[in-house]
Amino acid sequence: MRKFPFDIVGFDLDGTLFDTSGDLTDAVNHALALDGRPPLAVAQVLPMIGRGARHMLEQGLAASGHCDEALVRRLFPELLAFYEANIARHTRPFPGLLDAMAQLDAAGAQIAIVTNKFEYLAVRLVAELGMTDRFATVIGGDTMGRGNAKPSPLPIREMIARCGGGRAAFVGDSEFDTGAARNAGIPSIAVSFGFLTGPVEELGADAVIGHYDELVPVLEALGAQG
The missing domain is CATH 3.40.50.1000 (HAD superfamily/HAD-like)
Structure with a gap:
């Protein structure tokens, strides 16, 4: 052989x-909701995946309005905590x-x-x-x-x-x-x-x-x- x-x-x-994609989208949308923003669809989040969670959050914030460093610092731990707790639902x-x-x-x-x-x-x-x-x-x-x-x-x-x-x-x-x-x-x-x-x-x-x-x-x- x-x-x-x-x-x-x-x-x-x-x-x-x-x-x-489903669980990552849920995590992004959880962070966006904490800032009073509407959710993104999976198709919108897909291109944001691949460079790490912080980049994904920055892209999600930019797509839903604006992104600044203070907002990222506030929401990033929330996104990570939510994702860790719901990491394999979908x-x-x-x-x-x-x-x-x-x-x-x-x-x-x-x-x-x-x-x-x-x-x-x-x-x-x-x-x-x-x-x-x-x-x-x-x-x-x-x-x-x-x-x-x-x-x-x-x-x-x-x-x-x-x-x-x-x-x-x-x-x-x-x-x-x-x-x-x-x-x-x-x-x-x-x-x-x-x-x-x-x-x-x-x-x-x-x-x-x-x-x-x-x-x-x-x-x-x-x-x-x-």
């Missing part, structure tokens, strides 16, 4: 592993993910998460979904220190180090994901079902998948390219 070409497969979290894995993870497990590949979500929230979400033991490590946007979230290569390099080294690939849905992989010198796969802000082809990934049924064959093809 031919050896699987990657020792480590890393994943972004929001919009890649899980559809978190969140679910994307179709085919669990089967793809089982295939990677069977192939001997370690599976990891590198997200721009705060580490404690990512760990909490994975635990609420009963999937803690499925991931070798979880690295958040704050894990490597301020200013070192994706697209910095540092979280990807830390993922590889924590997994004991080896050949790695990364799966994501944003320019931060493909950029981090590129900066770390590893191949990337973009998911077309993620929280995209434009055509998936513009992300510059080495491959694109439209369903998790395609992941393992695409990884094998990328691995064969050297």
Whole structure:
């Protein structure tokens, strides 16, 4: 049996592993309501996801009126507290993910998460979904220190180090994901079902998948390219 070409497969979290849009939208709308603002629709919040909760709040405030630093400082802790308390009410894995993870497990590949979500929230979400033991490590946007979230290569390099080294690939849905992989010198796969802000082809990934049924064959093809 031919050896699987990657020792480590890393994943972004929001919009890649899980559809978190409902719970993130609820958290944004909770913060907006505290300032007397009307709620945003999920479709409005989707483009705001990917650069961390503070950026998402800033974008939500800007879309609903105005945003200033004092308002962000007041509402940000409220958003985080609400989200932590309601983190997995609507969140679910994307179709085919669990089967793809089982295939990677069977192939001997370690599976990891590198997200721009705060580490404690990512760990909490994975635990609420009963999937803690499925991931070798979880690295958040704050894990490597301020200013070192994706697209910095540092979280990807830390993922590889924590997994004991080896050949790695990364799966994501944003320019931060493909950029981090590129900066770390590893191949990337973009998911077309993620929280995209434009055509998936513009992300510059080495491959694109439209369903998790395609992941393992695409990884094998990328691995064969050297």
